[in-house]
Amino acid sequence: LKICRVLLNQHGGGNGVAGALRMMSTSPHAGGVKNTTKKNSLEDSLKYQDYFGLQRLFTVKDLFDARVHLGHKATALEPKMTEFIYGTRFGQSIIDLNQTTVLLRQALNFAAHIAYRNGIILFVCRQPQLVHMVDRAATECKEYSHTKAWKTDVFTAPNLTFGQEIRLPDLVIMVHTKENNQYGDHRAIIDAAKVGIPTIGIVDTDCNPNLITYPVPGNDDSIVSTKLYLNLFVKTINIAKQQRALDNSS
């Protein structure tokens, strides 16, 4: 499921994510690249490190102001999340925002490319206080959302559940990766991995980032930080769609 990372690494020979990105050419300025024609715009969009100009959408300070760096108690730390932790303060884990910005930009870039190619994006969340925000974000960028009790059959047996041939989502974005009881992981992570659907997930210090394609370490319990993430996703998807309209018309 690191297909997408492989695609990005194709253009570079360097090890790791940062090396791959360095090898690519710089991003075009906002408003679209003038040289692309309809035929090869899909290929050309992959030649740029930041085709949609998403770097400008947020800064480290924005993340800090939205309390993205605040994790759970140090005793509740998931061992697989230790690489993303900057340290602890008063017994609370602090997430390394340098890593978060890199990973979040990757995730946004990926989401933008999916939206650019007319992909179906599904927002999944089961936290009661976030459900309405997520639904609204999905409607604002004209994508889809699922904030109810998750049924495995939706992904693994779609013909059975829907009674007809349907198109499954091309990307699943989760602003909170746990079930509404806070203890178990949301079943959609496993099901998306089973069916081959890439996922973007905001993982807090007590979450398991394993099966998520683009894990983004960050606070998932503050309303402020969730608002920030949803804002960013909505903006990127809208930018990508605008770019597609622009490229198709030229």
Next chain:
Amino acid sequence: FDIGVQHLANMMGMDHTTMTQEDIDKSIEYLFPSGLSPAARPMMKPPSEIYPRQKEAEFDAQGRPYQPFFYTLTPDLHMRLHSLRDNIEAVTVFGERLKVQGKRPDPEQVLNAARLADSRWINIEELSKLTLEKLKESDYNDFINVLDRLTSLPFSYRVKDEIFSYRIFEEETASKTEAFIAPQYDEEGRAFVEYEGRRKTAHAKVRVTKPGKGLVTIRHKDFPNHPQDLGYFFGLKERLQIMFPLQFTKMLGLVDLDITCHDGGASGQAGAVRYALSMCLRSFVEKSVVDDMKIIGLLTQDIRVKERKQYGKVSARKSYTWKRR
């Protein structure tokens, strides 16, 4: 359908633009006289009344669903839920803003229990029909919880149109039988009411005449020329049974009774008379007294009949003596 209406109007010499459904029904009745039952007769109604509402196309040519909550399997319900949640937020914000200004909700408009007394929430079948989706009990309960939450906010009357679109107004559930029988008038102008009561194979036809002296005439159907008074019933038990409704409604000396019985025994006939008499007295008495009669049980027909004998048993319930060997 529209073209058909035009042809029909042409045939009947009417104007198709001013034709109503009533005119169409009358024209069809005229053109196709039929001796069949009403359900089998030809009809001409707009397609929305004949064809059931179906779900529209769910996704476009590229496979993208039209509804944002398509993957939840109840997209229409979820869309309505989303709209209600938006309203909750909007109403809360509005309320806080007004609270800061020191203004309070208009007490006449607030959706309190009084405003909601004559209606009920849409039930699961009706909601299923509205959304055209198969709904689970949990989906329905969540929906009603959100509706309750919205209605309980002080400024919920701002979105009362949406709230009332999910409320069903039920008329006073009129019982299948009328509340009382309209009295008829005999040659002397006295009002009378007739009712046939039954108890345990006994039948009794009772006629109560209102401006009366307390005369009681009881006869057996097979002997119409031998009327008796209360002496028709030998036992005190039966006589008390008959007198009780009059005593309860305080009509003891005010009405005349004319009773014809057949079948059954003494006690059964007495019970039949009592029931028929109570049903007749409803017409001559206040509604509050009728409610009291209902509470006491005078207006409930006693449907108990003798249970049939079962094979392998002596009678309905009694078994044969159990022998060890």
